[in-house]
Amino acid sequence: MLEIRPTAIPEVLELEPRRFSDPRGFFGETFNRDRFREAGITIDWMQDNQSLSREPFTLRGLHFQAPPFAQDKLVRVLKGRVFDVAVDIREGSASFGQWVGRELSAEAFNQLLVPKGFAHGFLTLEADTEVLYKVSAPYSREHDRSIRWDDPAFAIDWPNGGNAPVLSDKDSEAPTLAEAGSPFSIGDLQT
Numbered sequence: 638m639l640e641i642r643p644t645a646i647p648e649v650l651e652l653e654p655r656r657f658s659d660p661r662g663f664f665g666e667t668f669n670r671d672r673f674r675e676a677g678i679t680i681d682w683m684q685d686n687q688s689l690s691r692e693p694f695t696l697r698g699l700h701f702q703a704p705p706f707a708q709d710k711l712v713r714v715l716k717g718r719v720f721d722v723a724v725d726i727r728e729g730s731a732s733f734g735q736w737v738g739r740e741l742s743a744e745a746f747n748q749l750l751v752p753k754g755f756a757h758g759f760l761t762l763e764a765d766t767e768v769l770y771k772v773s774a775p776y777s778r779e780h781d782r783s784i785r786w787d788d789p790a791f792a793i794d795w796p797n798g799g800n801a802p803v804l805s806d807k808d809s810e811a812p813t814l815a816e817a818g819s820p821f822s823i824g825d826l827q828t
């Protein structure tokens with residue numbers, strides 16, 4: 638019913654709900670609390686967010702909210718395709734500074750679970766791409782943080798084919814993680 642694929646960073650998961658296809662199209666449960674709990678994912682989702690990015694190579698990220706408004710995110714694509722990235726910014730983590738990237742698409746019907754303590758961003762690969770994601774804490778403008786998408790400390794291999802990404806003003810002025818500092822430590826997140 639729910640396929641869960643591990644990634645190189647064990648806390649980041651790729652999920653693929655089952656689809657039932659018929660001549661009309663398909664049906665699938667994109668979130669089922671009991672199935673998630675059976676799989677050990679007990680996150681209490683709080684808010685759903687949707688964004689539309691008109692231009693291909695629009696890049697939103699890298700974002701996180703500082704505690705006590707840190708968010709887990711469950712990301713999927715309604716239309717189009719993105720390259721979705723989670724970067725471990727938990728001080729003291731064995732994978733600190735490492736990133737996981739997955740192509741998510743309406744076609745593939747896959748999702749990425751990005752836990753608290755990770756910065757998140759995505760690059761759209763098609764025009765008019767719509768992304769829908771659940772978050773486990775409410776939005777707080779005061780706790781919202783942006784880190785440079787091309788922070789050299791992460792060396793994320795964005796598939797932008799040399800195109801300059803379309804960025805918000807906030808994201809184009811974002812600091813590196815070294816400049817901003819991380820509010821997360823692995824010890825705090827494990828308790």
Ligand SMILES: Cc1cn([C@H]2C[C@H](O)[C@@H](COP(=O)(O)OP(=O)(O)O[C@H]3O[C@@H](C)C(=O)[C@@H](O)[C@H]3O)O2)c(=O)[nH]c1=O
Pocket residue numbers: 686688697698700701710757758759775776805807
């Ligand atoms: C994220 C968010 C934004 N907003 C408002 C603030 C602002 O006026 C407008 C656009 O916000 P942003 O420019 O931050 O939107 P965006 O750049 O799409 O931000 C999102 O990027 C992805 C990668 C994430 O991981 C999300 O958590 C979020 O940070 O929407 C809310 O009201 N609630 C929210 O939860």
